[in-house]
Amino acid sequence: MIKLTCRAAGRVLCPGLRCFSGGEVTEHASGWIQSPHLTEQASLYVHWPYCLRRCSYCNFNKYIPKKNNDHIMTKCLQWETDTLLQLSQVSCITSVFFGGGTPSLTHPSTIAAILETLSKRMSLSDEAEITLEVNPTPAGMSKLDDFVRAGVNRFSIGVQSLQDEDLKSLGRDHSSQEALKTIEEARRLCPGRVSVDIMFGRPKQTVESWEKELSELLRICDDHVSLYQLTLERGTQLFKQVQCGEVTVPAEDVTAEMYQCARKTLQQHGFLQYEVSNFARHNSVSHHNMSYWRGKQYIGVGPGAHGRFVPLGEGGVFREARTQTLEPDVWIREVQQRGHGTRRRIQLSRLELLQEVLVMGMRKTRGISHKHWELFSPEMGLCEIFGASMDVQQLVQSGQLILDDRGLCCSWDGLALLDSILPTLLVELERQILQKPHRDHSVFTDGQTKKTSNPQ
Numbered sequence: 211m212i213k214l215t216c217r218a219a220g221r222v223l224c225p226g227l228r229c230f231s232g233g234e235v236t237e238h239a240s241g242w243i244q245s246p247h248l249t250e251q252a253s254l255y256v257h258w259p260y261c262l263r264r265c266s267y268c269n270f271n272k273y274i275p276k277k278n279n280d281h282i283m284t285k286c287l288q289w290e291t292d293t294l295l296q297l298s299q300v301s302c303i304t305s306v307f308f309g310g311g312t313p314s315l316t317h318p319s320t321i322a323a324i325l326e327t328l329s330k331r332m333s334l335s336d337e338a339e340i341t342l343e344v345n346p347t348p349a350g351m352s353k354l355d356d357f358v359r360a361g362v363n364r365f366s367i368g369v370q371s372l373q374d375e376d377l378k379s380l381g382r383d384h385s386s387q388e389a390l391k392t393i394e395e396a397r398r399l400c401p402g403r404v405s406v407d408i409m410f411g412r413p414k415q416t417v418e419s420w421e422k423e424l425s426e427l428l429r430i431c432d433d434h435v436s437l438y439q440l441t442l443e444r445g446t447q448l449f450k451q452v453q454c455g456e457v458t459v460p461a462e463d464v465t466a467e468m469y470q471c472a473r474k475t476l477q478q479h480g481f482l483q484y485e486v487s488n489f490a491r492h493n494s495v496s497h498h499n500m501s502y503w504r505g506k507q508y509i510g511v512g513p514g515a516h517g518r519f520v521p522l523g524e525g526g527v528f529r530e531a532r533t534q535t536l537e538p539d540v541w542i543r544e545v546q547q548r549g550h551g552t553r554r555r556i557q558l559s560r561l562e563l564l565q566e567v568l569v570m571g572m573r574k575t576r577g578i579s580h581k582h583w584e585l586f587s588p589e590m591g592l593c594e595i596f597g598a599s600m601d602v603q604q605l606v607q608s609g610q611l612i613l614d615d616r617g618l619c620c621s622w623d624g625l626a627l628l629d630s631i632l633p634t635l636l637v638e639l640e641r642q643i644l645q646k647p648h649r650d651h652s653v654f655t656d657g658q659t660k661k662t663s664n665p666q
């Protein structure tokens with residue numbers, strides 16, 4: 211069963227990450243047929259696992275390299291890309307995202323090589339969004355034009371804060387001035403396609419200082435902003451500092467105010483909020499992240515990457531949740547031995563898939579349209595599932611939820627409370643789906659719906 215670990219205003223991460231990682235998806239599956247038109251396209255995520263140092267708050271899958279592994283890592287990323295693309299039923303990749311870790315540490319030829327592997331195997335349209343995450347250090351900035359030559363057409367810059375003191379205490383290796391320069395250079399190279407990540411709820415931050423910082427950011431940013439509420443992650447240095455009282459973070463009501471004030475300020479500057487943490491103007495939404503929130507297929511390559519796609523063979527109808535081996539050296543060995551480092555494959559049952567579509571879709575301000583839901587659940591519409599529930603009705607009456615002829619979505623106030631709304635929706639979804647078994651259940655035998663523990 212899904213465990214809700216994402217905070218609404220928080221690190222709404224890219225999908226798959228927190229919400230559905232590890233044992234949080236049940237390891238049983240029941241018969242479910244995937245419509246062919248949902249299987250032919252996918253986005254591609256490529257994970258570069260290395261960083262120069264550890265930021266105090268970060269528990270992403272990243273490692274400080276003991277030696278230079280760039281050459282072998284590049285070869286293995288190419289190899290795994292090729293293997294997983296072949297294993298899928300995909301014929302077209304719609305977007306690529308190079309994340310990490312710090313993918314801007316790579317040589318631009320690594321990016322070019324992976325994109326070339328991809329284009330040899332299948333089509334990648336000229337308009338496909340190709341994002342690279344960039345740490346705004348002078349070294350990162352100096353390579354931006356080479357990254358563009360390698361095929362990148364969107365940059366996501368990890369600014370995190372514009373306060374030098376905060377950057378230092380968070381363990382970042384850049385200054386606010388360097389961040390501003392990197393944004394300027396990225397905008398020159400990819401006008402309209404530069405995003406910035408900034409975190410709020412940081413130690414010592416006040417609503418007033420956050421407002422000032424946001425105005426400064428708005429003066430220099432491009433058309434996309436991701437706002438993440440700082441999450442205290444177990445095992446990080448920041449977590450320990452807060453536990454022992456060495457550092458304090460703002461109280462929950464203060465971070466809630468920061469979130470609301472940022473939403474209003476961004477709106478006043480022409481940004482449309484399109485997801486809990488994401489804001490865009492001039493239609494510059496992130497296509498890659500949108501594909502996650504729309505429950506589309508994605509292929510995850512590299513140590514610790516996640517994917518969701520229907521593999522070829524074995525009936526070829528079940529979407530799988532795949533996780534690649536976390537540790538880079540082990541992952542490299544596995545790729546060298548068998549062409550990929552998939553550590554876990556779990557076939558998603560119909561209920562599990564609908565849970566993902568619900569949780570991801572409700573993060574969007576527009577929520578889930580009837581038409582979209584129908585793609586995944588042709589037999590049971592949103593009204594049939596949620597319309598008669600007293601608990602859902604209560605959320606509608608209190609103004610947090612909207613269920614109308616367009617579909618299901620959160621109101622402005624409801625979006626900030628998404629984490630408390632989702633459990634009600636998930637309980638109702640489970641009740642309804644289990645009450646009305648899918649007619650395709652009978653088509654499959656147990657053998658076709660089992661969890662696969664031996665990755666291939």
Ligand SMILES: C[S@@+](CC[C@H](N)C(=O)[O-])C[C@H]1O[C@@H](n2cnc3c(N)ncnc32)[C@H](O)[C@@H]1O
Binds near residue numbers: 309
């Ligand atoms: C995993 S980082 C990778 C990008 C790049 N290495 C960087 O640091 O900018 C992606 C984003 O996750 C967000 N993030 C990482 N740890 C977080 C935390 N503990 N709470 C909230 N957001 C976090 C940051 O905003 C960061 O830009």
Ligand SMILES: C[S@@+](CC[C@H](N)C(=O)[O-])C[C@H]1O[C@@H](n2cnc3c(N)ncnc32)[C@H](O)[C@@H]1O
Binds near residue numbers: 224270
């Ligand atoms: C926090 S999001 C930031 C996106 C950014 N705000 C943007 O709009 O482009 C990116 C991070 O999520 C993680 N991520 C995204 N997709 C992933 C996947 N399929 N598997 C593993 N990690 C993923 C990576 O750590 C990546 O650095």
Ligand code: SF4
Binds near residue numbers: 312345
């Ligand atoms: S926040 Fe980014 S740079 Fe810092 S340790 Fe995490 S992945 Fe590396």
